Amino acid sequence: xxxxRPAPRDAIEAVFRGEHGLVLAGLIRYTGDIQLAEDALQxxxxxxxxxxxxxxxxxxxxxLTTVAKRKAIDRVRRAAVLHDKYRSMAADMDEAEEDxxxxxxxxxxxxxxxxxxxxxxxxxxxxxxxxxxTVGGLTTPEIASAFLVAEPTMAQRLVRAKRKITDAGIPYxxxxxxxxxxxxxxxxxxxxxxxxxxxxxxxxDQLIRPYLTSEAIRLATILxxxxxxxxEVIGLLALMHLHDxxxxxxxxxxxxxILLPDQDRSAWDSGQIDLGIRLLDQAIDLHQPGPYQIQxxxxxxxxxxPTADDTDWAQIVVLYGSLRTYIDSPPIRLNEAVAVSMxxxxxxxxxxxxxIDGLGTYAYLHAARAYALSELxxxxxxxxxxREAIACSPTDPERRLLERKLADLPADAG
Amino acid sequence: xxxxxxxxxxESSQPTDGSPESAERYQQYGxxxxxxxxxxILLGGEALHPVDTATSVRVxxxxxxxxxxxxxxxxxxxxxxxxxDVEDLDRAIDVASRIPGATTGCVEVxxxxxxx
Numbered sequence: 001x002x003x004x005r006p007a008p009r010d011a012i013e014a015v016f017r018g019e020h021g022l023v024l025a026g027l028i029r030y031t032g033d034i035q036l037a038e039d040a041l042q043x044x045x046x047x048x049x050x051x052x053x054x055x056x057x058x059x060x061x062x063x064l065t066t067v068a069k070r071k072a073i074d075r076v077r078r079a080a081v082l083h084d085k086y087r088s089m090a091a092d093m094d095e096a097e098e099d100x101x102x103x104x105x106x107x108x109x110x111x112x113x114x115x116x117x118x119x120x121x122x123x124x125x126x127x128x129x130x131x132x133x134t135v136g137g138l139t140t141p142e143i144a145s146a147f148l149v150a151e152p153t154m155a156q157r158l159v160r161a162k163r164k165i166t167d168a169g170i171p172y173x174x175x176x177x178x179x180x181x182x183x184x185x186x187x188x189x190x191x192x193x194x195x196x197x198x199x200x201x202x203x204x205d206q207l208i209r210p211y212l213t214s215e216a217i218r219l220a221t222i223l224x225x226x227x228x229x230x231x232e233v234i235g236l237l238a239l240m241h242l243h244d245x246x247x248x249x250x251x252x253x254x255x256x257x258i259l260l261p262d263q264d265r266s267a268w269d270s271g272q273i274d275l276g277i278r279l280l281d282q283a284i285d286l287h288q289p290g291p292y293q294i295q296x297x298x299x300x301x302x303x304x305x306p307t308a309d310d311t312d313w314a315q316i317v318v319l320y321g322s323l324r325t326y327i328d329s330p331p332i333r334l335n336e337a338v339a340v341s342m343x344x345x346x347x348x349x350x351x352x353x354x355x356i357d358g359l360g361t362y363a364y365l366h367a368a369r370a371y372a373l374s375e376l377x378x379x380x381x382x383x384x385x386x387r388e389a390i391a392c393s394p395t396d397p398e399r400r401l402l403e404r405k406l407a408d409l410p411a412d413a414g
Numbered sequence: 415x416x417x418x419x420x421x422x423x424x425e426s427s428q429p430t431d432g433s434p435e436s437a438e439r440y441q442q443y444g445x446x447x448x449x450x451x452x453x454x455i456l457l458g459g460e461a462l463h464p465v466d467t468a469t470s471v472r473v474x475x476x477x478x479x480x481x482x483x484x485x486x487x488x489x490x491x492x493x494x495x496x497x498x499d500v501e502d503l504d505r506a507i508d509v510a511s512r513i514p515g516a517t518t519g520c521v522e523v524x525x526x527x528x529x530x
Contacts, residue, residue: 121503168525169415171502 020137235293241276313343423519459496
């Protein structure tokens with residue numbers, strides 16, 4: 001194994017982060033045990049910190065894999081002295097050691113792992129955490145902070161999920177084609193949740209966020225590479241690109257959010273928008289419509305409007321109508337009502353908003369009502385609605401933005 | 415891996431013995447059992463009498479207490495079980511979903527610890 005450039009510790013850690021998912025997936029396949037694979041990789045990383053001081057090897061993933069496999073065998077041999085159960089495991093692993101892991105094949109291991117982590121037999125909130133931990137390579141504290149959960153709680157959630165995989169015999173395999181309709185929605189939901197956790201301003205650690213959005217896009221890209229021609233996979237990928245293209249324009253210099261109509265559209269990533277549109281076209285050509293493709297089409301209409309006033313709201317209203325045939329949730333209804341209001345009918349939009357149940361503490365509902373009310377000239381009511389929105393708002397930047405909107409309202413005519 | 419497939423059903427909505435519905439159920443269970451026996455995954459299984467035949471036994475400080483009725487009063491009761499040996503949970507779920515009772519009640523899939 002050739003060594004090159006001397007490496008400071010943070011360069012080594014960057015390599016760990018980049019290679020973690022790939023190496024771990026191969027190790028899980030090799031050991032058949034997530035916890036053991038994680039422990040062995042941890043051991044290998046500790047070894048690498050020393051060994052790589054003089055230089056990072058040409059193929060760090062292969063180096064880590066080889067060392068981690070040896071560490072896994074050591075761990076199992078030690079345990080075998082105490083438990084019968086580990087003796088056959090040690091024998092199996094000695095056998096498997098001969099055929100060295102090929103890294104191209106390991107990409108498939110990650111796909112296997114996504115389906116394992118998103119298995120319907122695992123609790124939904126654990127699926128996201130487990131996917132980020134094992135496929136994405138985030139640390140437990142990072143995941144805990146991204147989801148605003150105490151670290152011991154998150155650690156326990158992960159331990160429980162890993163134990164269930166082992167004890168209940170959840171397999172490491174990509175479902176057969178006929179099983180995909182049943183299994184794919186959970187995987188796509190987890191990926192989109194990871195993306196939204198990174199994209200939304202609601203909570204959590206700001207440093208982890210961009211990592212979550214790019215990780216979600218990376219996972220969907222892997223899924224699309226390995227299971228091509230799945231319209232909703234491509235649709236989700238398109239949707240995430242079409243949103244992420246606006247990422248830099250969504251915040252001002254101090255990190256406060258900028259709403260869509262007020263964003264500098266020249267700061268949007270036109271290359272990423274083109275990519276999203278191309279993907280969406282590919283998905284639509286497969287003639288398997290679905291909710292991610294519809295949401296991507298809505299995002300595309302926003303991305304393609306040269307100015308906010310040029311937005312094709314009438315078309316967006318139609319798209320929300322068809323989205324509701326798949327997901328009829330209060331937030332989707334609210335978005336549809338906003339689109340109706342923006343399409344030039346704030347009166348009907350407002351009536352639709354007032355008919356939605358269960359969003360009383362949702363700042364966006366009150367802000368949307370405030371906007372529709374101000375369009376209708378009901379400035380006093382609009383002011384009350386903005387105050388309500390401010391009271392419900394979970395973050396300071398969002399509150400500041402709403403306070404500016406409130407201040408911008410014209411003086412009450414009476 | 416070995417699994418217990420525990421069949422829970424609402425006893426009050428079961429077809430009465432001797433009715434055509436009941437005969438059909440027996441027939442469905444018969445052909446399902448034969449099917450998994452012939453593929454070699456069946457380890458065992460039994461049907462249970464209704465919970466009004468149940469007796470609960472507890473021993474506390476060496477004192478034995480015997481009471482009428484099941485351990486827990488629930489809407490759905492354990493009515494029978496299969497023990498199977500299949501490759502993994504997905505296969506166990508496939509088998510569980512073919513149990514006639516899955517269409518009216520619920521089948522709980524539980525891995526066996528297996529001491530051997």
